[in-house]
Amino acid sequence: MKGLILVAGKGTRLQPFSLSRAKTLIPVANKPLLEYCIESLKKIGINEIGIVLNPAQKDICEYIDHRPADNTSITLIYQPTANGIGDAVKQAADFLKTEPFILLLGDNLINESLLSLKETILSSSINGAVLITKVSNPSDFGIAYVENNQIIKVEEKPRNSASNLAIIGAYAFDSNVLTAINHIQPSSRGEYEITDAIQWLIDHEYTISYQMTNKEYSDVGTIERWFEANRWVLDSLNRSVETADPSTTIKNCKLIPPVHIDKNCVLTNSTIGPYVSVSQGAVIDNCRIQDSIVLENVHVSDVSSLITHSIFGKGTKIDKLNIESASIECLFFDNTKIISK
Known part of the structure; x- marks a missing residue:
């Protein structure tokens, strides 16, 4: 069984931070x-993984090249034009061949x-499965309608929906989904929607199942969702103590968990x-x-002032900032410099 990760999105709503790195490297x-x-x-x-990216995303290639060696085999696959999932x-x-995949x-x-x-997908009677949650x-979102433990209908971002079950970015398919994709037409957005492929499978009597989750998830597509994801991941790492790398120096500081240094x-x-969260090489x-x-x-x-709800882009340098306010919220783009004499 294989894995497939899609990373070709531009991350427009995460600008300016996605201007200097691919969205999925946030x-x-x-x-x-x-x-x-x-x-x-x-x-x-699953150790055989394909990553679908835009040819311009050189930073993802570099990231994969410099990952620590493990037993994972990663294949880079190029999507020249963003035409949908x-x-x-x-x-x-060609990478997937006839194997089932996540x-x-x-x-x-x-x-x-x-x-x-x-x-679920390794069961002989199931052709696809999706992860859903109530929203x-x-x-x-792409929305699923469920009946008798099966999905009977899906819609992509409906204006009015009788269902509140959202598909949240994790799917499992057998090779029949490739047949479905070859039969669908672009949507009004000009994209080949995965929901249309799923609906094609349903209409042609293939079986689509689901897994329900009530655990945390985030579509990290905006600045605010980035903050949200950072909070719940820090919580999940350690709710009661701070986490710092041994190479880091901490003197005369109060760390209030959860934090990650x-x-x-x-x-x-x-x-x-x-x-x-404080990334490598920071000095505070x-x-x-x-x-x-x-x-x-x-x-x-x-x-x-107390700095809260802020993002410091890489290479930012702030020195002697005196503001007559109890707290400040800031978004500093990469290599911002504010130095008071």
Whole structure:
């Protein structure tokens, strides 16, 4: 059985941070979204993985090239034009051949194990399965209608829906889905929708099952969802203590869990947390930071106000920032410099 991860999206709503890195390399608790997808497949014994990307996403190629060696075999598959999930799967046909596979959307972070999807698709009577959850905003999702433990209908982002069961970015299929994709037409958005392929399978009497989850998940497609994902992942890592790499130096600091401090950081005279991730090479002195994301090689010192709900792009340098406010919220793009004399 194989795994397929789709990462070709541009991440427009995560700009400016997605201008300097692929959306699926955005870190949550100091780990890229793509790595969470790879790990979730490895946990259920899937070590042959295809990644569908745009040819311009050189940073993803570099990331895969520099991953620590393990028993995972990763094949890069190119989707020249963003024509939808169905088209991305079609580009992977030579990689998938006739094997069943797990399909993941690379910008979705899912806390649920994929084991049930794997076991379901390996059953001889099932042709597809999806992970679903109850939502309050069905118009933002592909929606499933369920009857007798099977999916009988799917719709892509319906304006008015009688179902609140959303498909949240994890699927399992046998090779019949490739036949379905070859028979569907582009949607009004000009894309080959995976929901249309699923509906084709249903209409032609193939069996589509589902797994329900009530665990945390995030479609990390906006700044606010990035914050949300960072919070629940930090919670899941360790709710009661701080986590710091041994190579990091921490002196005269108060760390309020949950926080995650990456390697080669220097933290002094500061209060960090709760809900803060600090990426490698950061230097923080005389600051109070909570509910924030600090990317690589950030230097921030002597900020008078509490920093909250903020993102520091990689290479940002802030020194001696005095603002007459009890707290501040900031989004600093990569290599921002604010230095007061």
